[in-house]
Amino acid sequence: MEWLDYDGDACSAARALQVLGDRWTMLVLREVFNGVRRFDDISGHIGVARDVLTRRLNALVDEGVLVRVPYQAPGSRTRYEYRLTPAGKDLRPVLLALMAWGDRHRADPAGVPVSVVHADCGEPVHLALDCEAGHHLPIDAGLRMVAGPGARRLAATQ
Amino acid sequence: MEWLDYDGDACSAARALQVLGDRWTMLVLREVFNGVRRFDDISGHIGVARDVLTRRLNALVDEGVLVRVPYQAPGSRTRYEYRLTPAGKDLRPVLLALMAWGDRHRADPAGVPVSVVHADCGEPVHLALDCEAGHHLPIDAGLRMVAGPGARRLAATQ
Numbered sequence: 001m002e003w004l005d006y007d008g009d010a011c012s013a014a015r016a017l018q019v020l021g022d023r024w025t026m027l028v029l030r031e032v033f034n035g036v037r038r039f040d041d042i043s044g045h046i047g048v049a050r051d052v053l054t055r056r057l058n059a060l061v062d063e064g065v066l067v068r069v070p071y072q073a074p075g076s077r078t079r080y081e082y083r084l085t086p087a088g089k090d091l092r093p094v095l096l097a098l099m100a101w102g103d104r105h106r107a108d109p110a111g112v113p114v115s116v117v118h119a120d121c122g123e124p125v126h127l128a129l130d131c132e133a134g135h136h137l138p139i140d141a142g143l144r145m146v147a148g149p150g151a152r153r154l155a156a157t158q
Numbered sequence: 159m160e161w162l163d164y165d166g167d168a169c170s171a172a173r174a175l176q177v178l179g180d181r182w183t184m185l186v187l188r189e190v191f192n193g194v195r196r197f198d199d200i201s202g203h204i205g206v207a208r209d210v211l212t213r214r215l216n217a218l219v220d221e222g223v224l225v226r227v228p229y230q231a232p233g234s235r236t237r238y239e240y241r242l243t244p245a246g247k248d249l250r251p252v253l254l255a256l257m258a259w260g261d262r263h264r265a266d267p268a269g270v271p272v273s274v275v276h277a278d279c280g281e282p283v284h285l286a287l288d289c290e291a292g293h294h295l296p297i298d299a300g301l302r303m304v305a306g307p308g309a310r311r312l313a314a315t316q
Contacts, residue, residue: 001272003192008203010271012260013188013253019264020256021181030171034161034303045166064263087263093255093285093297095171098178101252102170105222105245106177111307113168114159118289119300127251128288131276136286136294139251142277145192149269 001145007152019063020094024048025056029088030095032066037081057082065091093127100127159303165310177221178252182206183214187246188253190224195239215240223249251285258285 008014020026024046031042043053060066065088068080084091096116103112115124129137147153166172178184182204189200201211218224223246226238242249254274261270273282287295305311 003189003194004199004203006271008185008188009205010266011188011257012265012271013256014185014260015264016256016260017181017184021184023175023179026175026179027166027172030166030169031161036161041162045162047167087259089298090259090262092301094252094259096287097251097255098171098174099169101245101248102172102174104248106173107170108168108308113164113170113306113308113310115304115306117302117304118287118291118293118295119302121289121291121293122302122304123289123291123293125287125289125295125299125301128286128294129254129276129283130286131279131281131283133276133279133281135276135279135281137276137283140247141283143250143283144275144277144280146273146275146280148271148273150266150271152271 001147001151003145005153006147007154010150010152016094019060019065020091022056024052025060026095026098028053028056028060029065029084029091032082032084032088033092033095037083038079039082042082060088064088096125096127159305159309161303163311164305165312168308168310174252177218177223178249180214182210183218184253184256186211186214186218187223187242187249190240190242190246191250191253195241196237197240200240218246222246254285 027046036042036045043050061068064085066082067085069083070078071081072078117123118125127139129139129141185204194200201208219226222243224240225243227241228236229239230236275281276283285297287297287299
């Protein structure tokens with residue numbers, strides 16, 4: 001496909017970025033993936049202003065990525081914690097890809113801060129690719145873009 | 159590891175987001191990955207204000223993700239186009255992960271706008287995981303986080 005002939009707004013990456021397109025949003029999701037689900041814990045750990053965090057959490061709930069679940073500590077009023085919906089869980093590869101890039105290009109001289117390991121065997125994991133013909137490919141394999149049924153061709157501009 | 163005991167700023171995803179943490183930056187990279195390298199082409203296709211695009215391109219050059227390459231159309235002054243550095247090319251999995259999520263959760267009723275296919279065989283590709291023990295895993299395999307040498311434990315707070 002000739003990329004400029006198509007409407008980039010129809011692109012799935014663009015649509016995903018409507019949900020995810022800022023740094024705080026991804027860091028909030030990182031916390032929830034790591035089991036940090038309560039407002040004060042998230043706010044303290046990532047150092048985000050409370051009003052910004054409120055807006056980001058509300059947006060993620062509105063987008064169906066997080067869900068609010070009530071909890072009540074003894075003697076306190078009911079509060080809410082945030083959990084990933086199935087759509088939220090499906091964002092894990094985005095975080096894994098960001099981490100892999102940071103590990104490779106921005107790690108401390110001391111080494112990587114966190115290793116992501118296979119739960120069963122404890123060995124580090126790396127992103128790879130599978131193709132529907134059954135080829136198992138390295139993450140940097142040669143790829144092409146092909147227009148799909150949802151592509152929107154732009155009117156020729158002159 | 160107990161996530162809240164560690165400094166989240168040392169996390170590689172956080173460091174990657176220092177470079178990538180906004181929507182326009184990722185869309186600019188999407189254009190360059192798709193061979194759209196010139197200012198006017200990028201600006202027109204993603205519909206970003208020129209001053210915003212200038213800032214994003216400069217930041218990506220400063221971060222070593224893009225490089226400026228001069229070109230000259232006949233009868234015109236020298237201009238610059240933007241190409242991915244090796245570090246820039248390593249961001250492809252982030253875009254692939256964003257696209258996969260958008261395909262699954264935000265696609266048109268008509269279907270996906272773009273398929274990413276294996277260059278050799280033309281079949282669609284999907285993200286997967288490999289572990290260093292040689293296990294080939296689906297992208298939603300069970301994973302754990304383990305503190306690495308660059309982790310920074312936070313002082314106990316009261």
